[in-house]
Amino acid sequence: xxxxxxxxxxxxxxxxxxxxxxxxxxxxxxxxxxxxxxxxxxxxxxxxxxxxxxxxxxxxxxxxxxxxxxxxxxxxxxxxxxxxxxxxxxxxxxxxxxxxxxxxxxxxxxxxx
Amino acid sequence: xxxxxxxxxxxxxxxxxxxxxxxxxxxxxxxxxxxxxxxxxxxxxxxxxxxxxxxxxxxxxxxxxxxxxxxxxxxxxxxxxxxxxxxxxxxxxxxxxxxxxxxxxxxxxxxxx
Numbered sequence: 001x002x003x004x005x006x007x008x009x010x011x012x013x014x015x016x017x018x019x020x021x022x023x024x025x026x027x028x029x030x031x032x033x034x035x036x037x038x039x040x041x042x043x044x045x046x047x048x049x050x051x052x053x054x055x056x057x058x059x060x061x062x063x064x065x066x067x068x069x070x071x072x073x074x075x076x077x078x079x080x081x082x083x084x085x086x087x088x089x090x091x092x093x094x095x096x097x098x099x100x101x102x103x104x105x106x107x108x109x110x111x112x113x
Numbered sequence: 114x115x116x117x118x119x120x121x122x123x124x125x126x127x128x129x130x131x132x133x134x135x136x137x138x139x140x141x142x143x144x145x146x147x148x149x150x151x152x153x154x155x156x157x158x159x160x161x162x163x164x165x166x167x168x169x170x171x172x173x174x175x176x177x178x179x180x181x182x183x184x185x186x187x188x189x190x191x192x193x194x195x196x197x198x199x200x201x202x203x204x205x206x207x208x209x210x211x212x213x214x215x216x217x218x219x220x221x222x223x224x225x226x
Contacts, residue, residue, distance in 0.1 A: 004156070033214075042203050042216030043157075056212050090157065092214075102214065104149075104157035 002027065002050045004105035006095050012111045013081050021076040021108045025093030032056075032074040033102065034066060035090040043090055049074050050096070079109075115140045117204045119217035127225045132176075134220045136204035140183065146187045147205040147214070148178055154219040157203065163187065174198070199224045 005024045022025050025032050031050045035043035045058035049068035068074045072093075078085055088107040094100040120135040138144055148160040161172025168180040178189045187204060204217040 033212075035216075040219075042213075042218045044216070045213050048212055058213070092157075101159055101162065103159070106154075106156040 003104050004029075004091055004103050006041065006089075006105040006108050007106060009106070010109045010111075012102055014086075014113050015083060017081050017112075018077065018079045019081060019110060021078075021089050021091075021110070023074045023076070023091030023093075023105060025057065025072050025077070025091075026103050028099070030072050030094050031091035031094050031096055031100075032068060032090045033094075034074070034076045035061070035092065037088040037090055037107070038084075039087070046076070052060050081112045086110060115121065115142070115144065115206045117206050117215055117217035119202075119204050119220050121220050122218065123221045123223065125169045125223040125225060126194045128196055129193050132189070132198065132222065134189040134192045134202050134204075134222065136187045136189065136217060137185050138187060138204070138206045145207045146178075146180060147207070148172065148176070148187075148189050149203045149205060150200045151219075152200045160189070160202075171218055194222075194224045196224050196226065198222060 007022045033048040034046040038042040048062050050055040052068045063079045065077045088109050090107045091105045092102045094102045116139045118137045138164040147156040151157050160176050161170045163170045163180045173179045176191045201219045201221050203219050205214050206212045
């Protein structure tokens with residue numbers, strides 16, 4: 001059983017560009033969350049998707065958007081990239097039962113030049 | 114509002130000696146608390162979780178944590194450190210619905226031979 005997978009593993013973009021990151025949840029999971037982990041900091045919650053809708057959102061600008069597909073996989077899109085968007089982007093998935101554990105993927109490391 | 118404070122950014126111990134990683138939390142609700150470990154270039158792995166059952170929680174790899182409501186603490190301990198324990202550890206608080214995780218800033222554990 002594959003865990004949470006993310007692609008690509010690394011990405012280099014320039015300021016002003018747009019980027020799309022992808023996540024496949026663990027088998028049986030239908031809820032996907034995205035986190036941003038800047039260097040030397042703990043992950044920060046971006047948003048969560050369930051039933052193809054954004055259910056919760058952290059304190060991130062509208063440049064950050066997402067999507068969830070019928071197979072529960074998800075994308076994170078970031079427009080008009082800034083240098084400060086350089087970070088490790090983590091995807092996490094879980095089932096919908098109360099107390100379900102959240103499992104994290106290995107992340108996509110984004111560098112904005 | 115919910116937040117987590119990890120009191121030490123770096124902890125260094127000798128192999129075979131006890132480990133103590135300190136975490137204090139703030140939560141408007143009855144909290145769920147977690148400890149995750151992050152090895153370099155790997156995803157976050159759940160060590161243990163507290164969800165209002167027993168206050169002493171046992172996790173993987175010999176780690177355990179005690180929930181102390183009066184002190185708003187959830188410190189992580191291990192009786193005897195192993196070289197393989199060297200990693201970064203994150204304390205996390207969530208509301209019971211687990212929809213949003215709030216991470217601490219992390220504690221880097223160094224284990225000396």
